[in-house]
Amino acid sequence: MKLFPDLEKLYTRERFTAREAQDRAEFIAWGPIVFQVSRLMIKFGILEMLRESDEGMTREEICQATGLSDYAVKCMTEASLCIGTILVDTETDRFTLSKTGWFLLNDHATRVNVDFNHDVNYEGWFRLEESFKENRPVGLEHFGNWPTVYEGLSELPSQVQKSWFGFDHFYSDSSFPEALEIIFKKHNTRSLYDVGGNTGKWALQCVNYDKDVEVTILDLPQQIQMMEENVKGKNGCERIKGFGIDLLDKNRNFPQRVGGIDAIWMSQFLDCFSMDEIVSILTRAKTAMTDSTRLYIMETLWDRQRFGTAAFCLTMTSLYFTAIANGNSKMYNTEDMEKCIHDAGLTIEQIYDGLGQGHSIIVCKLIN
Numbered sequence: 001m002k003l004f005p006d007l008e009k010l011y012t013r014e015r016f017t018a019r020e021a022q023d024r025a026e027f028i029a030w031g032p033i034v035f036q037v038s039r040l041m042i043k044f045g046i047l048e049m050l051r052e053s054d055e056g057m058t059r060e061e062i063c064q065a066t067g068l069s070d071y072a073v074k075c076m077t078e079a080s081l082c083i084g085t086i087l088v089d090t091e092t093d094r095f096t097l098s099k100t101g102w103f104l105l106n107d108h109a110t111r112v113n114v115d116f117n118h119d120v121n122y123e124g125w126f127r128l129e130e131s132f133k134e135n136r137p138v139g140l141e142h143f144g145n146w147p148t149v150y151e152g153l154s155e156l157p158s159q160v161q162k163s164w165f166g167f168d169h170f171y172s173d174s175s176f177p178e179a180l181e182i183i184f185k186k187h188n189t190r191s192l193y194d195v196g197g198n199t200g201k202w203a204l205q206c207v208n209y210d211k212d213v214e215v216t217i218l219d220l221p222q223q224i225q226m227m228e229e230n231v232k233g234k235n236g237c238e239r240i241k242g243f244g245i246d247l248l249d250k251n252r253n254f255p256q257r258v259g260g261i262d263a264i265w266m267s268q269f270l271d272c273f274s275m276d277e278i279v280s281i282l283t284r285a286k287t288a289m290t291d292s293t294r295l296y297i298m299e300t301l302w303d304r305q306r307f308g309t310a311a312f313c314l315t316m317t318s319l320y321f322t323a324i325a326n327g328n329s330k331m332y333n334t335e336d337m338e339k340c341i342h343d344a345g346l347t348i349e350q351i352y353d354g355l356g357q358g359h360s361i362i363v364c365k366l367i368n
């Protein structure tokens with residue numbers, strides 16, 4: 001296994017003292033309730049009040065401000081002390097926010113992950129074991145009877161949709177500014193297929209970045225409908241077209257553009273498929289490519305992260321794919337993605353790293 005240097009340091013030798021390791025093991029054992037009580041400390045506004053208070057707050061003051069019972073506040077504050085999100089002054093019995101509590105409250109990525117895990121994943125993850133054994137997202141049954149989450153996306157309850165899109169957009173949005181520079185400044189792009197273009201966020205940024213570019217979004221028909229509603233009336237929307245297609249259907253080919261297509265863009269798209277499916281999709285993408293076409297794959301490859309926290313979030317996200325999304329895909333590492341690209345008969349021209357929240361862009365072209 002190849003790992004970026006900082007990850008290699010973390011994952012190749014024991015990191016913890018025995019006491020720390022025991023503590024971590026208990027943290028895992030109590031993980032579900034560590035998560036739920038911490039989420040409620042945010043939801044009830046307790047962490048925020050502690051952040052805003054100069055001297056901290058007593059239990060009575062928290063009860064008064066939240067309307068919660070003394071019992072509820074006692075249980076939550078005692079648990080939060082042990083979790084490490086708050087601190088107490090034993091002289092005054094006043095609680096204050098700890099460093100971990102501060103991150104839980106203020107770190108955007110953490111908040112997005114909390115919402116995603118509660119609204120989208122929490123109940124479905126109970127069925128992770130069945131999902132692994134049956135190679136299908138058994139946890140998705142909690143929401144409906146679709147084969148994958150993507151068919152059901154437009155029908156999910158609004159709070160679930162909000163957290164799903166919040167998670168998806170948070171990661172890709174932060175990389176779009178640097179990605180635009182790569183696609184339009186480093187390469188000459190006038191026409192682009194946005195594969196799995198979802199709500200059209202990236203397409204809108206493209207048509208606004210370059211006044212000549214034309215974008216065709218390839219996505220499931222129900223997504224194309226959502227996308228069309230979303231881009232309607234927005235600047236440059238007349239240069240965005242939709243092409244409804246189920247790319248899991250091996251008989252469905254990429255549209256052919258007269259004169260060829262300059263760029264095929266796949267952002268956070270291939271992680272929605274198994275490796276065999278990726279090879280099939282890339283092989284069909286190849287039929288729309290000419291020698292001057294570049295295929296850009298933007299993914300958060302977990303082995304290319306600088307920080308263990310990022311790799312942790314990504315390998316955990318893989319388990320959302322197992323139990324909720326489709327039962328057979330994951331956040332891939334470079335080795336797996338390279339294998340798919342080569343098996344499809346494409347070659348890698350360059351890899352850009354460190355975009356936004358840890359994205360890489362793999363630039364592929366036809367083999368001459």
Ligand SMILES: C[S@@+](CC[C@H](N)C(=O)[O-])C[C@H]1O[C@@H](n2cnc3c(N)ncnc32)[C@H](O)[C@@H]1O
Nearest residue numbers: 150172196198219220223245246247248267268
């Ligand atoms: C994780 S989202 C990525 C959205 C966007 N590209 C981004 O970077 O934020 C994956 C997209 O792939 C689409 N998708 C999933 N399965 C598909 C399939 N079988 N055929 C076509 N599109 C599919 C989904 O509808 C969704 O819009």
